[in-house]
Amino acid sequence: MKNITCECGHVNPEGTVLCEACGKPIEGNQHINGNQPNKLLNMRYDGSARRSQTYNKTFVDKIWNFFSSVKVGVWLIALTLIASAIGTIFPQEANNQSPLPANQYYEQNYGIAGKIYYQLGFHDLYGSWWYMLLVASIGISLVIASLDRFVPLYRALKKQKPKRHETFLTKQRLFGQADQATEEDKEALVQGLKKQRYKVYEQDGHILAEKGRFARWGPYVNHIGLIIFLIGTLLRFVPAMYIDESMWVREGETKQIPGTDRQYYIKNEDFFVETYDKDDPRYQEAIEEQGGTVVKNYQTNAVLYERTDEALPGSEPELKKIKEGAIQVNRPIKVDQFALYQTTYQLDEFKTMTFKIHEKSDEDEKELDTFTVDLVDPKPEYNLENGIRITVDNYFPEFEMQNGEPTSVSKYPKNPAFVFNIFTPDNPDKPEVSFVGIGANLDPSGENQYKVGLKDFETRDVTGLTITKDLTLPILGLGGLIFMIGVIQGMYWNHRRIWIHPREEGVWIAGHTNKNWFGIKRDLEKIVEGTNVPMVTDQNELKE
């Protein structure tokens, strides 16, 4: 490393543009920040030596320089922006409610455009490798670009001296000469600066007044926040950190909560849906507009249990009640690290069906006996009086005819139907076959002596819950918090510096701020007020 010694005696690292101590432009390095002899100094990063601007030989240098470039960073953000927007043209696969597979869904709904969209893989854009690669590149860029700037900038601001080189001062955007200023004027300026809450440093009569330096660290702090946030989202892929399960619980049922290693159980005491009162004068008009029903509340009254015995598979669990309460939308119930959310529901699922049996020829349908089938767990056979025995030959919980064949589209008893075999004492080997469902009662042979009919049924509601455990949330929260602190630090405060440079006659004044020039000018106006020192000029405005 070739150090550069400035005429002020300070030793600067290779690649420095403006001497860290006195600000003198270092010969041969001015091209780095694009400084030109007749123009104002580019004050980016205080002219400190950035690795990316100094070395460009090895492979590592090139990678470093690529990711440390703001231009590259802006391109990465812009590409992510455009990609994200494209992802909203059609619904993402994960968000569309259609039962169709993706390769049919897009073409059927959106024609040729949809087909292309699907073929380009935009149906799962945010989970695609290239989208993740873009976000990861932004992450790398955040780290490298921040390090490339933060370290030298920190050094430069730490090493800066009140005594500045005259070229540095004359080439500041805010600059003024006050040839007739007296010692008293200078003292008045210093007092004025202190009144404006500047920190004042002095060196051989040279003054540096500074405030808000910490604002310069804002960008780096917010970048750290973003990095922590991105790491948090990555940790989600670690199984122990993140669990996302769902379950259905029927009213009255106690079930093991998935994802909890058989440790916790939940009982659904009651599930209900409440709607707003149609006649409530407050909302009457709006409710009518929206079709007469607006849901007010979805709620599961739940009891949570913890298993107290060894969780051996197959053994009946010993449960201890630990919590009781309501689960509502927006109000999950929490146990340990798990949160249970009200996600969906099914009203009036069939619980039991009671059938009666009578002689087919009996016009009064006088019931010989009845039997009740538990629709979740039907018994294989039912022995009735008169020696009649009924077996369940086939059970369709959610019955539907498909291609002329009876089938069940789910295992949930939403539309139960049965094929019963009826064994009578007269004919113990050759059963009569009977098909019974909701609104359907068939005798396939047409020669049955007995008929089974639906007499009664019971229903109950089922609640659909989601169980999540997300240990990444505190990390994400921390990242968000740090980001907010950094972004406020950088945006709501500015780093302002004012230099007073004694001359043989009077003083020179120069000022610089990283943003909000209007603010520093107002400070300066207040400071020079009542002195012989004229207001500094904005040399940026002069050129126009």
Added chain:
Amino acid sequence: MELSTISSNLLYGAFILYLIATFFFGGTIRTKGKEKASTRTGNIAITITIIGFLSQVGYFITRWIASHHAPVSNLFEFTTFFGMMLVLAFIVIYFIYRLNLLGLFTLPVALLVIAYASMFPREISPLIPALKTHWLYIHVTTAALGEAILAVSFAAGLIYLIKSVDQSKLNKKTFWLEFIIYALYATIGFIVITSVFRGIGYDSTFQIPSEMENAEPTKVEFTLPAITGPHNGELITNGAMQPIFNVPEWMSGDKAASKLNTFIWSLLTGLVLYGLTLLILRKRVAAAIQPYLTKVNPDLVDEVSYRAVAIGFPVFTLGALIFAMIWAQQAWNRFWGWDPKEVWALVTWLFYAVFLHLRLSQGWQGERSAWLAVIGFAIIMFNLIAVNLVIAGLHSYA
């Protein structure tokens, strides 16, 4: 008088006051050379603005009491609130920079926003379970405030562009500047045409056969004469206008055709209004405004535009992303779900991140930065309007 009536009167009052204040802000230009008179007119203008703002705050509070929840729960309420925040953001920035001209450009935008809002159903509506949480107020209000501050950046950017774009010849820049102005006209067009046909009580109904067998056909109401009708739709109102064309099949939502129809009407009405203005002015609108901006200091306007982004960006991040994530985590057990509204909030955020990073490099200040401020506002409006109305998702509670 009922509370809800008081509430709407206060909103109406605020609207009128903003309108008057706009004229006073306009008056600050005409007093050429007379600094004192200009300052006095400016003071009157900002006072009226503040009274208008207080009146709108009154609307907000009374409506809150009347509806039992913060009035930010549907498109009318949210958009009105956005208008209110726009005025608030303007007032704050006015007292930093004392730039009268900013009022002349910001208040009309706020007026447009509020008038636009009132074209949507205004009844007090009950909250669905997903909206029943304090995060509704916290998220929506902060997000709206952030977007409003960013919108002030747009107003300042627009001043910069009208002042500095060379109007001597027609080129890309003058074209796009006129396009922005036309977009404002189209918004006026929407308000005018909707009000006119609402005034005469126009209504036509279409019947669309259902895809399911034996199901009742769907009926769709149009409140504007149908230039475009629903796919397979059949007009059943006698004497109503037959659509010139029907929308393609993929625009399948019940209201898709009606929305497209309204959009076309707005564009056409805007075009007529804009055309009339051109006829009267006999030059481009921006060229006609430019001479009034001679005294404007472009550096100051550029600074205001940048400062508004600097102030608004953190607020927007907090409201539209962080609070949104906290709520989403609570309501849907995931803090992020790639819902279109979420994605467009991210797009907005990324865009302003680009804006701020570009300010670091030379050449992206002044005019180019002003163009960016305009594009940023277009993205915000797209998220506010188009995403709700076109790309429906979880947020389409309108």
